[in-house]
Amino acid sequence: MLQISHLYKNYGKFQAVRDLNLHVPKGDLFGFVGPNGAGKTTTIRMVCGLMPPTEGTITIHGVDALLHPKEIKKQIGYVPDFFGVYDNLKVSEYMDFYGSMYRMTSREIAAVSNDLLELVNLSDKKEVYVDTLSRGMKQRLCVARALIHNPSLLVLDEPNSGLDPRARVEMKELLQNLRSMGKTIVISSHILSELAEMCNSIGIMDHGKLVEAGNIEDVMEHVFGGNRIVVSVHGEMEPAVRMLKEHPQIRVESVGEKEIHISHAMKEEEIAQLIAQMIQNGIIVTGFYKEEGNLESLFMQLTGGQEDEN
Ligand SMILES: Nc1ncnc2c1ncn2[C@@H]1O[C@H](COP(=O)(O)OP(=O)(O)OP(=O)(O)O)[C@@H](O)[C@H]1O
Numbered sequence: 001m002l003q004i005s006h007l008y009k010n011y012g013k014f015q016a017v018r019d020l021n022l023h024v025p026k027g028d029l030f031g032f033v034g035p036n037g038a039g040k041t042t043t044i045r046m047v048c049g050l051m052p053p054t055e056g057t058i059t060i061h062g063v064d065a066l067l068h069p070k071e072i073k074k075q076i077g078y079v080p081d082f083f084g085v086y087d088n089l090k091v092s093e094y095m096d097f098y099g100s101m102y103r104m105t106s107r108e109i110a111a112v113s114n115d116l117l118e119l120v121n122l123s124d125k126k127e128v129y130v131d132t133l134s135r136g137m138k139q140r141l142c143v144a145r146a147l148i149h150n151p152s153l154l155v156l157d158e159p160n161s162g163l164d165p166r167a168r169v170e171m172k173e174l175l176q177n178l179r180s181m182g183k184t185i186v187i188s189s190h191i192l193s194e195l196a197e198m199c200n201s202i203g204i205m206d207h208g209k210l211v212e213a214g215n216i217e218d219v220m221e222h223v224f225g226g227n228r229i230v231v232s233v234h235g236e237m238e239p240a241v242r243m244l245k246e247h248p249q250i251r252v253e254s255v256g257e258k259e260i261h262i263s264h265a266m267k268e269e270e271i272a273q274l275i276a277q278m279i280q281n282g283i284i285v286t287g288f289y290k291e292e293g294n295l296e297s298l299f300m301q302l303t304g305g306q307e308d309e310n
Contacts, residue, residue, distance in 0.1 A: 001026040001184045002047065002153060007056030009042050009208075016042045018208040020056070024186060024201070026152075029179045031195035032188040033299060034205030040188040041081065043205070044157050047186070048078045060153060074102075077146030081157040083138050086130040091122060094130050095145060102149040109148070116144040120174060136167025143174060154178060156187045160194060172198045204299060228253070229271075231260045231278075232287030240283045247274065261291065 002024040009017040017039045024030045032040045045051040047058055049069045058065040065072040086094060092113065099109030117123050120140035125133065133141065139159055146154060156175075160168050175185055176198060189195050195202060196216060203213035212219050233240045237255060244250050244262055249270070253261040266274065271288075278285050 001028075001061060002186065003057075003059045003062075004043075004047070005057045005059075007043070007046065007058065008054045009039070009046060009051070010054045016208050017046070017053075020205075020208075020210050022203055022210060022213055024184060026184050027179065027182060028201050029175060029185045029187070029199045031199035031202040032186065032205060033190065033195055033202055034188075035190060038205040039208040040205055041157055044078075044155055044186070044188055048076055048155055049073055050078075074149060075152050077143075077149070077151040077154045079139075079142045079146045079154070079156040079159055081159075081161065083135075083142060089130050090127055091117065091130055091133070091141060092126040094141065095148060098145040099148045104149065112148060112150070113144075116147055119147075119177070120144045121170070134167070136163050136170060139163060139167070139171060140174060143171075143178075147178075152182075152184060154183050154185045156185070158188055158190075160189060160191055168194060227265065228261065228263050228291035230287065230289055230291050231262060231285065232258055233260065234258070234284040234286045239281065240278065240285075243278060243281060243283070250274075259287075 002022070004020055004022040007017055007020040008015065020039075020043060032043070034040050042051070046053050047065070049065055049072055052066065060072055060075050063071055063075075089097065095113040095117070096106070096109055099113065114123070117126060120143055122137060122141060122144065125137065130138070130141065143154070143156070143159070146156075159171055159175075163171060172194065175187065179185055187195070187199065199216060201213070201215050202219060204211050204219070231240065231244070237258075237260070241252060241255055241260060244260060245252050247264075249265045251263050253263055255261075264271075275285060275288055
């Protein structure tokens with residue numbers, strides 16, 4: 001659906017995006033993660049045709065975005081990371097305004113506007129002035145207006161920034177709903193836990209480069225090698241730690257009050273043998289499970305710990 005190949009963006013001598021290659025399949029909810037200044041907004045703006053790349057190609061449904069910008073704009077709904085000032089504009093007028101920008105007739109706008117406002121849960125706000133809406137409502141209205149021309153790809157730049165927890169949950173539900181309706185969605189954020197909850201695939205950017213991309217589980221599996229285990233022990237920790245440290249295929253990563261985190265290069269049956277040996281040695285093993293890892297630690301690992309939550 002979205003294909004980015006060898007994409008570069010230079011601001012003068014500064015390279016904001018460097019050799020970015022990415023494929024987002026149809027129906028994906030893809031999250032762009034990266035610390036401030038990683039190049040997410042720059043990439044998104046190029047995808048949406050708001051800024052030309054220095055080099056590289058972007059295609060949507062196989063259509064070259066640089067060669068056919070008008071056609072591409074019909075395919076994309078863009079939600080920027082800022083909300084303009086709309087004095088004296090009611091919600092329904094706001095939708096009319098954006099519909100007319102896509103040269104839709106009043107009848108066409110009316111036909112979709114009501115449905116979209118219902119979708120974003122703003123049906124009862126049609127006659128309310130936009131500037132009096134809460135931030136969460138404004139963000140949802142922004143999504144509704146981005147969908148007015150029925151684009152297949154929705155691109156959102158930091159849609160959750162400044163939202164309270166409840167508004168974030170509403171935004172997440174809305175995006176998941178849109179995905180189930182067949183939209184492809186690209187969302188940028190540096191709030192990693194949220195992306196982990198809602199996206200099925202992610203790309204991690206750092207200093208203009210995509211350092212990792214793919215299905216969330218695969219990305220984490222790749223980084224951790226899927227070989228981290230948490231061993232929970234009741235009673236004395238020392239014998240368990242010593243035994244694990246002496247094991248040639250185990251590296252003890254950290255020791256907590258009741259848990260030992262290890263990484264290993266063992267096969268299934270060797271893991272089973274290890275548990276049996278620990279128990280034979282009188283160690284009371286109360287838990288032995290694969291560490292799932294989380295997006296935060298992955299992010300820190302890949303970007304050298306420059307996370308900046310807002
Ligand atoms: N118009 C510009 N001229 C010069 N440098 C720019 C311009 N726009 C962005 N940059 C620089 O390019 C880099 C990437 O910026 P960008 O806004 O794409 O990052 P980002 O990942 O979206 O960060 P944030 O999370 O802070 O929005 C930053 O170092 C930024 O200072």
